[in-house]
Amino acid sequence: MGWAMRARATKLLLTAVLVSLNSGCLTFVTVEPALDAVPAPRAASRPALDFGLHATLDPRLVAPELDGKLARELDGEDLAEATATFQGLLSATGAFASVERAPAGRRLHCELQVRSAGMLHAGGVLFALTCGLVPDLQTGGDELVAQVTAPGRAPKSYRVTTHNSTWLWLPLLPVGLVQGLVQRFPLQQTVDALVAQMARDGWLDE
């Protein structure tokens, strides 16, 4: 009886380990220029931010030898989804009282040009044969060019690039969810780096 219980417990433990392996990922991110710490502004003095977004999926960021025709500019509902994501990322920096998609001219405004790419390296047959149990490497990159303006101040451009590589053990999760998990973290670091640069130049002092 004791042996049967132990065998069952071992089986449960193995299953738990397998499931946790299957739903894990490990990401390494490099940000250029190196990330300054975003200063913590006083809640009362945080400015409101308007922003605009142009987003392109461009595989040349991770594989420069590829054809430029593969780049795809986002529009319609894709751009709406990306806009909501960036609104969340900018809000998550905690540097702004509110973040809205709006044209320039009203107050502090940031026009973002984003290029993103992600590429699975192993994938294919090996991934299929092992039902995804072999870890898979995904490399990605984001390039953020921001034109920051405010009434009565000269505009200034900033550029931040991020390269990331992620080891994935995620065969059981839907692809959209995986992409969401993998991309969110590097993108947040990219946006943090941009906001840190803006803070250094005094854009966040109201």
Next chain:
Amino acid sequence: MNHARAHMHRICSCLLLLSLCATACSSYVITVQPPPPQLPPHVATARPPMTLAVESTYAPFVDGELSTTQRYPRNHGLGREDRDRYRRAFEASGQFTAVTLAPPGDGPHCRLSVVSGREPPHELRRAVSILLTLGLLSHEQREIVRLEAAVSAPGRAVQTYRLEARITTNARSAGATRLHRPPSFSGPENDLVAALVALMGRDGWLDGASRPGPQPKSGLRSELRASQRGAPAALSLGASRAARSSRRECPSQPKSHFEIAHHASLRGPCSTWGGR
């Protein structure tokens, strides 16, 4: 005993296959306003070729309506998909010898302006559905599509049609729950365009030769005639719609001839879209 086990295996395989098949199915219910008339019988040889221009915009779905403040033009990949989808929908109506995406030519031309938005999927429910029920737990997603079609032909004044479709999709597959519809799933567009074509048929746009009408002498008169001829159709649509639901009507009648022309050519005599 072995026989029973094999039988169970077979049943399980069938069930798995059935569930996989059902996962890929999505059904929808569509309500078009105003309800389209019957398409008049039409001789196949008299069908005209038509040129089409499509301009498509996404408006986020907020509290059961399309957002009036946020607009995202589909001017790249999704725009191309939409143009092709509507071209195929016009072809599928079977009322034209050919439908091409081109500027106005000798035959009828339709400038189609589409504003649509889809309810975002409930992410948790979607994940549970895919992981635990292989996608069998369906998602109901609402969608609104607003069409404004300006139909013209040489020697005939422009006539504007406005249609609104409310679509409820019972989506099962993972792809169909996203904000935009997969390119292969174009049933609602076919229904909506069939309604538009029925309205065009009622007004004689499907007759092979363009309907003779008085030739305008100046640009302003042309616009004015357009407004006068377009008005009864649009007003009757407005009236039928008002009988079915409470919608915003014209706040006031335009005052000068120029105002009439401008009003009619750009927006039609009645603003039937509450949000625009």
